[in-house]
Amino acid sequence: MTSHATRPLLEIDDLAITYRTGHHDQRVVHGVSFKVMPGEVVALVGESGSGKTTTAQAVLGLLAGNGRIQRGSIRLNGTDISRWSQRRLDGVRGTTISLIPQDPGSSLNPVRTVGAQIAEVFRLHKRGDRRTIQAHVLQLLERVGLTPAELRAGQYPHELSGGMKQRVLIAIAVALNPALIVADEPTSALDVTVQRQVLDLIDGLRRENGTSVLLVTHDLGVAADRADRLVVLQNGAIQEQGPVREVLNQPRSAYTRRLLSDAPSLSKTPRRRPALSAESDLAVEVEGLTHDFATATGPFRALDNVAFKVQRGTTHAIVGESGSGKTTTVRSVVGFLKPTAGRIRVDGTDLTSLKGEALRQFRRHIQLVYQNPFGSLDPRQTIGQIVEEPLLNFDPLPREDRAAKVRDMMRRVQLPEGFLGRHPRALSGGQRQRVAIARALVLGPRVLVLDEAVSALDVTVQAQILALLDELQKSLGLTYLFVSHDLAVVQQISDTVSVMHKGRQVDGGPVGRVFARPDSPYTRELIDAIPGRRAPVLVTSPVPV
């Protein structure tokens, strides 16, 4: 796809960017250089803090107020635009370069119709009168698959789903046929099936018009599927760049190798699992779980007759997209919600019949780890207090015993003892999630429920937490109920799986069977949508457990 005769559309040379905080400058991008040829898709990949978004913002002249280009150049069609004023850049933005922003939820104006917001691009750049603009808008909506276009043009953002909003933003980005689209994590806020549709759409539009795309993403799977060339960033410096096939097959830098082996969507070796034992030893047993929520228009059935069994010492995954009922399921299983009907047996005790003090006493057997490690730890407590707290809720233990248990837990989750006196704000996301796991395990529960517990983490950190969970499972004989939207992770770590769709369990059973021969077309669709499956070459990497 890369044309060889032409000159590069975008050429970034030795770009260095600093952010001013207080009285000193912190440099976040150190001398980055790469090119984007016409019609080419270049993916900037890296973890949080790698400088990928800052680089993309600099291309558009949209650095935050305290950001400054220290040196280097950004040449668009041979002209250096890195020192241009905002007013001068306005002439280029939208026409030559455009942006597909990250968060479709907050990138549209909530009080104006979708049609008016698309029309704005044409008006700003004085393209045609009212009537031609209106015709253009409808045509664009058709092109991005928002039909019927007349209806959609008159709708407000709150009337559209996340995927539809992202389509509107794409329509705005491609309205004037720009030469380069900067797509900053365009699909990370979307469900996997929607993600695929949106990426397909960008691909199609690109092919029609020969537009180049600078794709900023943390997801190597997405980059592998969609890009011609990869630029791997770490801590503001390029680790490696080259054609996708080359980087994936013969990664030169150690960092790229680690990223590849940690990316669940690219590793095709599922974890080897002991054969499941006899059916008798069940840790969790859910039967006919049904949950109705009262709404203004009558009851809404969030869960309909869900049933699964989890054997002791194994991992059962619950997968589904947003609104599928997976969160309602686990909240019922840990006793935060009373189901409308059905039974939940944990260790043989029917949870649905417990309440008050009996339910409180039962909580020590089943614990929950939350998705967001920034919200699940009290910012005013120290790490020591956080891990100790569950012990204070049950039979009184002498202070020394509690301290010993806390220290033991810290060792198990591989955190240094020096952290005990620190506050959560001094820890990184992965460290916080370890603290959350330590707090959940300090009571010695039999069952641990992990609600998207690794979804908010960077891929290398995610791999470390998954390895930790695996080790804890082996040493403590834990049973995991693992909720996730990420099928690649599920495939890697779980024994059995329930696939949820609109409150129903559409598929269930051993992971190998469900992934190889799914019962429902929905599961098939989910599996096909896992990014990285279309990667030019499948990577064979060491088992990342």
Added chain:
Amino acid sequence: MSAGTDDTFRAGGTWRHVPPSLALAWAVIALVLMWAAVPALFTGYSGTEGVPGDQLQAPSAEHWLGTDGIGRDVYARIVYGAVHSLSGAFVAVTVGLLLGTLIGLLAGARGGWTDAALMRLVDSLLAVPSLLLSLSIIVMLGFGTLNVAIAVGAVAVARFARLARSEVVRVRGSDYVEAAFGSGGTFWAVLRRHVLPNSLTSVIALAALQFGSAILAISTLGFLGYGAPPPTPEWGLLIAEGRNYLSRAWWLTAAPGVVVVLVVLAADRISKSIGRNT
């Protein structure tokens, strides 16, 4: 243990960056507190006894802020009055803070009909103009410094309750509170360990703000004659007494008036700094 030294170190480091207006505000409050604690240190005159022959003198080196109709030194009266105004405001804020936070905490944490009942009560308190409410409470309890303070505090209860409830509801919805219940915490334990400490910051900022308005409200009630009886040198009463001499002796009203304004502004500035640090 290392966190403790870290924190003190940090506090010492930021002290140099305190904005001048905030330093000034603290200085005003500190001075007024000193007046209340040891008034004799600041003036040689009595707060209640006049010097015969020295009536209605303009501010001078001898009488910094002049004298009133019966020869009492105005500066001395303001200094001796501080204890009345400040203790009144203190009682008022304490009543409002304790009662209001308790109501807000219960309403926010319990939810359901407890919430509805308590908050409708608070709504009806807010619906009555605050001065009218204070006056009716004083009429019920009788005149006097303490009763005025309680009346002003009762008005503040509604504001504290509203704020505390909204903070509690915010904290109550956070993952760490649910996690605390999930790890077997009882209702009261979770309230004490997580909900209360995390919702208090803005409540304390409001307390600082209310301290200023309480001084204003107490002065207003003193001015109207509902507070301490003469010759108590309460600030509001000073202004009221000076009214009769407005054309001849402006300092009688201006001096205590300016002091009230300065203290209210200082409290407001401090309250803002507390709110900003969160």
